[in-house]
Amino acid sequence: MSNWEDAAAPINRGPEPGGIGAVYRVFGETLRGLKTTLGRVVEGPVTLEYPEQKTPVYPRFRGRHKLHRFEDSGLEKCVGCSLCAAACPAECIRVVAAENTPDNQVSAGERYAAVYEINMTRCIFCGYCEVACPFDAITMGNDYELADYTRSDLVFTKEMLLADPIEKTPLRREGE
Amino acid sequence: MIEGTLIMIVKSIVIFAVFLQLVPIVLLGDRKLMGRMQSRIGPNRVGPRGAFQPIADVLKLLSKEQFAPATSVPWMMAIAPVISVTTAIATMAIIPFGPYDAWGGGFGLYGINVSIGLLYFFAFGSLAFYGLMLGGWSSGSKYSFLGAMRAAAQLISYEVAMGLSLLGVAMTAGSLSLVDIVESQHNIWYVVPQFVGFCIFLVAGFAETARAPFDLPEGDAEIVGGYNTEFGGMRFGSFFMAEYMEVLIISGIGAACFLGGWHGPGPIALAPLWMLLKILLGATFFIWVRASMPRLRYDQLMSFGWKVLLPLATLNVLATAIVLVAT
Numbered sequence: 001m002s003n004w005e006d007a008a009a010p011i012n013r014g015p016e017p018g019g020i021g022a023v024y025r026v027f028g029e030t031l032r033g034l035k036t037t038l039g040r041v042v043e044g045p046v047t048l049e050y051p052e053q054k055t056p057v058y059p060r061f062r063g064r065h066k067l068h069r070f071e072d073s074g075l076e077k078c079v080g081c082s083l084c085a086a087a088c089p090a091e092c093i094r095v096v097a098a099e100n101t102p103d104n105q106v107s108a109g110e111r112y113a114a115v116y117e118i119n120m121t122r123c124i125f126c127g128y129c130e131v132a133c134p135f136d137a138i139t140m141g142n143d144y145e146l147a148d149y150t151r152s153d154l155v156f157t158k159e160m161l162l163a164d165p166i167e168k169t170p171l172r173r174e175g176e
Numbered sequence: 177m178i179e180g181t182l183i184m185i186v187k188s189i190v191i192f193a194v195f196l197q198l199v200p201i202v203l204l205g206d207r208k209l210m211g212r213m214q215s216r217i218g219p220n221r222v223g224p225r226g227a228f229q230p231i232a233d234v235l236k237l238l239s240k241e242q243f244a245p246a247t248s249v250p251w252m253m254a255i256a257p258v259i260s261v262t263t264a265i266a267t268m269a270i271i272p273f274g275p276y277d278a279w280g281g282g283f284g285l286y287g288i289n290v291s292i293g294l295l296y297f298f299a300f301g302s303l304a305f306y307g308l309m310l311g312g313w314s315s316g317s318k319y320s321f322l323g324a325m326r327a328a329a330q331l332i333s334y335e336v337a338m339g340l341s342l343l344g345v346a347m348t349a350g351s352l353s354l355v356d357i358v359e360s361q362h363n364i365w366y367v368v369p370q371f372v373g374f375c376i377f378l379v380a381g382f383a384e385t386a387r388a389p390f391d392l393p394e395g396d397a398e399i400v401g402g403y404n405t406e407f408g409g410m411r412f413g414s415f416f417m418a419e420y421m422e423v424l425i426i427s428g429i430g431a432a433c434f435l436g437g438w439h440g441p442g443p444i445a446l447a448p449l450w451m452l453l454k455i456l457l458g459a460t461f462f463i464w465v466r467a468s469m470p471r472l473r474y475d476q477l478m479s480f481g482w483k484v485l486l487p488l489a490t491l492n493v494l495a496t497a498i499v500l501v502a503t
Contacts (some may be wrong), residue, residue, distance in 0.1 A: 016311040030469075033469060034464060034465070036468065037206045037213040037464060037467045037468040038213070038464070040213050040214065040215045041209070041212045041213055043215065043217055044212075044215075044218045045211070045212065045216050046216075047215070047216045048219060049217070113394075174339065
């Protein structure tokens with residue numbers, strides 16, 4: 001015979017109402033409630049004052065995209081292969097590739113992205129573009145402040161994606 | 177102690193000035209302290225550390241439209257907040273801030289010293305609920321109507337218990353006048369001999385002001401905003417102000433009846449300071465409880481009022497009477 005009844009977690013039933021014990025409990029529980037809220041006053045606030053202080057994000061947080069350059073040569077990593085656009089489930093990436101010429105060497109490969117646009121109103125921040133990219137040219141950044149007044153302003157161009165964000169989003173460190 | 181007309185006029189102006197200044201202070205205290213109790217900072221954008229937040233609140237309300245639903249009775253909706261505010265201010269007249277001649281000059285630091293003091297308070301307290309009742313009923317909305325009905329039922333349930341809790345004090349002091357009641361607490365504050373009465377008064381006081389955990393007439397979770405659902409702009413603001421005035425009144429009556437009123441260390445000229453301090457302490461307690469307690473269920477409210485508070489208050493009055501007769 002299985003003793004599953006013993007193994008189950010004990011049920012915490014409240015005491016029966018009524019009687020002197022109830023009066024004591026009413027007082028006790030009321031005071032406990034008051035003590036709890038007063039404890040929060042003593043502890044102090046835990047909130048961040050948002051526009052001045054930003055919530056730090058985790059290292060793998062998927063925020064606004066970034067396009068990268070090679071640090072030594074300054075050439076763009078993106079070769080305009082459109083794999084990101086193919087991987088994108090929201091179809092928000094538009095890439096138009098062009099040939100590199102010796103006078104105009106933009107990227108390290110044969111071709112470069114003449115147009116690279118991400119429509120942030122459509123992007124779902126899934127990070128598939130980052131996974132699809134064979135050259136790590138596009139990664140998901142940390143910035144989450146993407147609000148704007150018009151939809152057209154939310155189509156991010158290559159220059160915007162290559163540039164550093166205006167305000168850096170704080171990064172949460174290990175164990176924080 | 178009959179006072180001149182001029183003194184009465186000055187007094188009424190001072191009462192208006194002082195109490196209408198206290199309301200924004202309590203409002204700000206409410207928002208800041210509630211914030212701290214919920215582990216947040218509270219308003220801090222308007223003025224230094226959010227000190228001008230009440231002004232911003234009132235300005236916002238003033239600039240809003242007064243509207244009335246098609247099914248409403250507009251003139252009743254207009255007078256309902258007026259009733260609430262008027263009765264609240266009228267009650268403030270009897271809260272004593274100091275004895276006769278405390279500052280010299282032959283006047284007392286109270287609006288009026290009526291011999292029916294506590295009855296006056298109950299009379300205007302009952303009238304104040306007409307504001308909520310009319311406001312809710314005339315709105316022509318089912319939620320407002322439900323809120324108004326709840327307000328009426330709550331008033332009837334808790335005013336009885338409150339009256340009985342203060343009856344013990346009136347019997348001990350031998351007077352209904354708040355000035356006399358405070359005077360008779362010269363040796364011992366009534367919170368000690370009338371502790372049960374004090375507890376009943378506190379609970380019933382929360383119900384009378386319709387604040388959490390007894391804010392069923394407003395009950396935002398179940399009946400939107402209760403009686404003030406259809407009110408906008410400064411009409412809502414008046415209800416809001418009246419609610420905070422009620423808090424100050426209950427704190428004032430409680431301080432006068434149980435916490436020794438103006439009695440405190442120092443010369444008698446400091447009397448208003450002690451009274452003010454006790455009133456603000458009472459208001460702080462209101463805010464503290466509001467941040468701590470969940471709203472009661474409606475049947476719990478009713479059974480608590482009639483089955484617990486009323487018998488307890490009656491027993492308290494009986495015990496007080498027996499003690500008074502025996503000694």
